[in-house]
Amino acid sequence: MFKNHFKIALRNIRKQGLRSVIHVIGLSIGVAVCFVIYNLVSFEYSFDKFHKDSDQIYRVTTVTSNGVEDWPNPGAPFPIGPAISNEMSAVNNVAQIFDTYRIMVGTFADEQKFGVKQTVTYADQHYFEIFDYKWLAGNKESSLSEANEVVLTETSVKQYFGAIEPEEAIGKELIYADSIPFYVSGVVADFQENSDLKFTDFLSLQTAKSNKDISIRLNIEEWNSVNSSSQTIVKLHQNQEAKAEKELAVIDEKYGEDDEEWTTTFNLEPLSEWHFSSNFNYRSADKSVLNGLMLIGLFILVIACINFINLESAQARLRSKEVGIRKTLGSSRKQLIIQFLMETYVIILLAIIFGLILSQFGIRYFADILPNTFELDYLSMENLIFLLSLSVMVLFLSGLYPAMILSGYTPIKALNNKKEFKPGFNLQYLIRKNLIILQFSSSIAFIIAVLAINNQISFLMNKDVGFNKEAVLHISTPFQSTLDNTVKLKNNLASLSDVKSTSMSSGTLVSNSIWTSSVEHEVNGELVEVGVQTKVADTNYLALYEVPLLVGRNYSTDESEVVINESALTALGISSPIDALGKHLVYDEKDMTVVGVIKNVHTRSLHEEIRPLLVGNGIRNLFTVNIKLNKGANLASAVDAIQNAVKSIYSVERPEIKFLDETVEGFYQSEVRLRKILFFATIMAILISALGLFGLASFTISQRTKEISIRKVLGASVAELIVLISKEYAILIGIAFLLAAYPAWYFIKDWLNGFQYKIEVPYGVFILAGIIALILCMTIVSFHSLRAASSNPAKILKDE
Known part of the structure; x- marks a missing residue:
């Protein structure tokens, strides 16, 4: 019995070549996405689980x-x-x-x-x-x-x-x-x-x-x-x-x-x-990202299943005679359901095979954002169980509804069905419309999210941070490096022809790490304690970064002199920059004098507000050398010269040399990863939706060829016929856009709230996403409509 069902399934799959190819492509994409995401999530949750009493x-x-x-x-x-x-x-x-x-x-x-x-x-x-x-x-x-x-x-x-x-x-x-x-x-x-x-x-x-x-x-x-x-x-x-x-x-x-x-x-x-310590900068994984990935995988799989349901239910009428004959010969509804589910399962097995091949391409696409030790083990017991479970889930999710429709035909009606399906309202037609709407609303929401995230990332990368970060490099000297070696490196670098200036500091002006402390200041006879971010550097530090000085002067080599920013003014309760000059602060149990006030500059990512900042001179913890290159300097030759200067002092250690731009870009790696993931999901969702619409439009328009021919005989032009056919799908896209707009807006609004400095919700991307979806849909429908409208009515109506 099983062997017979399997042979019939293969014969029907070959017979419906185009439909089967669309099914396999759509489901294989869904399988590939889910397989990779499952393995990635399993990988991230596996860390340190092997310890006894973990x-x-x-x-x-x-x-x-x-x-x-x-x-x-x-x-x-x-x-x-x-x-x-x-x-x-x-x-x-x-x-x-x-x-x-x-x-x-x-x-x-x-x-x-x-x-x-x-x-x-x-x-x-x-x-x-x-x-x-x-x-x-x-x-x-x-x-x-x-x-x-x-x-x-x-x-x-x-x-x-x-x-x-x-x-x-x-x-x-x-x-x-x-x-x-x-x-x-x-x-x-x-x-x-x-x-x-x-x-x-x-x-x-x-x-x-x-x-x-x-x-x-x-x-x-x-x-x-x-x-x-x-x-x-x-x-x-x-x-x-x-x-x-x-x-x-x-x-x-x-x-x-x-x-x-x-x-x-x-x-x-x-x-x-x-492994998921999201409060700390060096986290390895983020649970919210993993949850988002699982949701995306589910969306892609559901869209693929919707394709299957739509195409199978739309073409069910074509197999009604087959059902009638089988029932007449004694097949029960249960046997027919098993037969149709077997056909579906064979398609799913083919989709799994192609999906596993596609998953390798997915790994290559995401190679730069995946953990270095991540790899796919196709034959592991966990993956085999997952694929088996996934195949059964997809079987019932996508195959059960069409199988119930097909097996429900009565033999007499099925065998006498010489006419086209009667026009007017019916439940199956309504379900197909709603499934198309669901598919495209998902695709539109993905498009909106990708465009909005791209706008925010562009804003982050191009926003004025308050100082000049161009052509600035920094070198982190080795742990426990002596101050003499750091000074020697600084002087050697300063002598290079491509180098404009150098400075030693406790860290770069912009950094993911942060040194915080507290300062005390007397306000109305009472000591007020304020938390501040601190930078210790030589006197050339602010000039190298071209940080604007509002009032006063730069600090000198006197360690009791400090410069503060505008945020520190507010936190300390000082009304104006001028009033800050000469003020005494207690820092690290030492008396400090404010000699200057600088503009607020962004020393951290734009997720955060600008913190109160205190900058002063010191000789402790100067393990960073900052370098400003001359304008127009050849970057490649300048870096080579810097590397040689470093090797002359640190022959073995190989200190890290980085451009400040790389540090700034590093702040937003999670956003860049999110954009890449959503872009991939968008392409997959659009591809699956487009394949489904292609197959469904081809079938539904083929069912209206006589109607189209009659209209053409009565004087309708090709353009009028295309508009007539396309209008229905345009309405569906409009409804899909309305359904996608609010969830997309809510996601973007919530995501942007994670930034202290951000764009407004870009409503233009909503319109652009709707236009993209409409153009895609109209292109597919018009392709089939043009073929139908250009056909010869005499050939189609000759039997009437």
Whole structure:
């Protein structure tokens, strides 16, 4: 029976060639989109799920607030670790790590240097008690318990010592940060599973505690210092989450900063959320984007299913005689439903095969926005189950309704159906109209969203940020680079012919990272504390960026002089720029004098308002060299010269050289990704809708050929006939536009609310989207209408 159904299905698919091709193309697009999105979402949700008791692992995060704005941070003050260990009974274990930044690694014996690594962290021995690493050599219980110990992953062992056995690495010596010796006390296997714990070198935290210089740099004893690199990880006893929150609140109240202006709150973030930490700039994934992708995949699949339903239900009348004969020969309605579902399932299987091929092209299209480690495993059990489930879902979603229609014909009516289908109202015709409207309303909404997002991105990229960002580069010197080397690099760069000016600073004027502090200012006899963004730089900093000075002068080499921006004026309660000159501020327990006021400039993304800014001179933390090129300089030769100047000082480290434009563009990568995703979804939705309309228009117009011929005989012109046929579809597009307009407007309005600086809702894109959809629809319908209207009436009416 099954074999017979399968043969009949293949015969009917071949017989209806064009219809079958449209079905396979449409459904294969839907399958490809859903398959890629399913794999991407599964990939993002798989991170660090493999650890034992992963649901009991948390990290302590910090939120600092001034009552107006919150500053979330994935780190916590270092002293909180011992406090939790001593005062929280809900906690089973506590580990602390401090992620280093671009640290030099070398060997002691042959003075070989391996360059800068970004996967080195200080960690205590409890880290390996919480997370499941496979130990290849060394003692898990004692490693990292003493100063100057290091645990390496297998990858690092091969990099430093070549192809040796893990046991042979024990006791070998390495030099970190050019001066600190460490001895290998353990070797662990690299994670094969997806993990955000990408560390390869684990330095004993005891080293930092016993070394005064490192201890000060890591702020190990400071409760009021919060660094995102300093993280405290806890493993709770089972079912103790609520108790742990209460106990952490007690520690928060006991040790956290809490005065009239500032409060600090500690929270527990579960391991499952680390990969989606949307409050932190370095997040790997965004749940809202993944949810949006799943919604887009569902939309595309539904549109493809609508195509199938529309075409099959429209052509059902053509197979009525077949149904009548089968019923006359004894086939039951159940058997007919199974037969028609079998035809549908064969088409779905073909669509899955082509969909898997298309998915590879999709991966290539999105290669620049997909995670580097993402890949498709077509034969994995999870994917096979997904494809099976998807095929069954599509079968019932798209195949059941046409099968019910076809199997419902009575034999007598079906066998005597010599006339065209009677004109006038009928439910099937109404359903087909509504499905066309739904298809095109989705396509129009996608078009509107893409055009609006493109307008906002163009606005973001071209908005005046208040200073000159053209031809500006910056170099981040290696971690623990000496000030002498930074000064030497700055002077060497200043001597280059293509370089106009240079400056040293704690960071670029525009940056994703932010240094915040507070300043105190006396207003009406009372001290007012205000949170400010701070920049420490030499005296050439503001001139290099061409930041406009409103009043006063630039700060000098005197570290007590500062310059503030207009937002700082407002926050400090100073009425005008002139009044700010000479004002005294208390910053970092030091008395500062305001010597100048600069215009507000955008130092962060346009998602945020311009913050109060304080800029002053200093010699601490000057690890960035800013470079301004001459106007008309050859960028390629200038970059080559800069790279050579860097190599002359940092022969191994390879500091990062970036254009400021790249930093600014980096602020809006999520928007660019969203635009690319929606553009792809728009093209897919339009393609599927156009294919469906092509097939449906071809069929429906073919059913009206006699009517068209009679009208032509009675004097109707070709143009009048095209207008007559197209008018119905134009009305459907108009209704689709009205249905799409509000959801699209709501999405755009909500999305734009995420920006402090934005365009108004561009209503012009609504009109443009409607015109695009109308032109597409009219082109397809007119193509079929012209063929029908140009036919010879005599050939069509000869049998009448």
